[in-house]
Amino acid sequence: MGKVFDPVLIIEFIPTLIKYLGITLEILVYSTMLGTLIGIVAAIPKLFHIPVLKQMITLYISFIRGTPILIQLFLVYYGLPAILMLWNIDITRMDALYFVIITYSLSNGAIFAEIFRGAISAIDYGQTEAAYSIGMTRFQSFSRIIFPQSIRIAFPNISNSIIGSLKDTSLAFTIGVMDMMGRGETLIASTAHALEVYISLAIVYYIVVVILEKVFKISERYLNRYQPNETATI
Amino acid sequence: MTIDFPFIWIAFKELLKAAPLTLTLTFVPVIIGFFIGLSVAMIRAYNLKFLSRIANGYVSFFRGTPAIMHIMLIYFGIPLLLDILIDYFHLRIQSNSIPIVLFVIIALSLTAGSYLSEIIRSGISSVSKGQTEAAYAIGMNTFQVVKRIILPQALAQSIPNFTNLIIGFLHTTSIAFLVSQKEITGAANIIASKNLKFLEAFIAAGLLYWIITAIIEAVSYVVEKKAKAYTNSAI
Secondary structure, eight states: OOSOOOHHHHHHHHHHHHTTHHHHHHHHHHHHHHHHHHHHHHHHHHHTTOTTHHHHHHHHHHHHHHSOHHHHHHHHHHHHHHHHHTTTOOOTTSOHHHHHHHHHHHHHHHHHHHHHHHHHHTSOHHHHHHHHHTTOOHHHIIIIIIHHHHHHHHHHHHHHHHHHHHHHGGGGGGGTOOSHHHHHHHHHHHHOOHHHHHHHHHHHHHHHHHHHHHHHHHHHHHHTTTSOOOOOOO | OOOOHHHHHHHHHHHHTTHHHHHHHHHHHHHHHHHHHHHHHHHHHTTOHHHHHHHHHHHHHHHHSOHHHHHHHHHHHHHHHHHHHHHHHTOSOOGGGSOHHHHHHHHHHHHHHHHHHHHHHHHHHTSOHHHHHHHHHTTOOHHHIIIIIIHHHHHHHTHHHHHHHHHHHHHHGGGGGGGTOOSHHHHHHHHHHHHTOHHHHHHHHHHHHHHHHHHHHHHHHHHHHHHTTTOOOOO
């Protein structure tokens, strides 16, 4: 500390920090896309009860849900190079950003897998029976009847976890990635105005989250357009 | 680089000593946050004029910014505020004599409060209106209705969400190491850099977190069964 609190600096820091918002969003977008892929692949063995694979997926999901993202980040950062070294592939000089994206994809994948599985099993079995009875194949009933309905159910959870992982990206700086938080840390090192930097960071994160929430709310309304209005209690 | 398996066990035993701090940082904020969340949820449910605006702002801000931000803001902000107050009143205490743990607990309690208020609110809205009407019909007042009818049902409904939140907070405490707290992650970092065995130390830390999570899940399963013993759900 030692320096006087200067509210003007809060405004002055924001443009510097916003330049690095791109990296934060890059981590978010790539990890969400890869996470969705992993999630779909991981949900299949649990839905169709494929032996062995199902147990492995359960273990994977349980591990991801059972350990902090920070520990996962360190495990990937130190562990992945060690594993790939067995095949003589050297990735120790790879940009830390890729390790962050890999970690967040794996973490999102486990969470998405659970969300997808929950959403698909929430669809009434009568829907499948009805689809079969009008002569649809198994694939058709899944892609035309079950899947579109489950997206609607999964969407609120997915949007929540995307917002959650945006906030988790703020931990990427611990392995030396220059995202918004990382830039904030260097600003603190150079100006010694820690509180001001953190306030402006909080403002930027808050604005991004508010925008994301608005976008998700509109998309949710679009997905629910055929749903009857439910009355809320209290 | 090979993995030194015996060292994982050594590190694990070392990390167990740091587990009490992690558990304190998890449960104290969740308990304080529960009361914050309960009052905020009540303020929002009954739409108290001015207060509900503040409550909305509080929930929205704390849910919209990362927990690390709250820890840092409180860690740097409160001493500054205190210094001003101490100067003003000429007190003889010093702000840097306050243990950092206290700042972490304050920050995490505020974070937990915002998340818990949303959980409790969704629990309250899952109790059907008929319950409230029936309670009023037999002559209960608002306080009785909330205490005897709405809250017991709402809280029983929210147990899975509470479990998720407690586990989430167990994991959030790992960022307390950034303000030099010696909880599991902080201890793992120290062991790792002392022995230059990063992977092993973090594997041990991961295992320890995993075990604690499994225990919390098992306990919540039992509690949920007890709390829902009198409700017969359709499924």
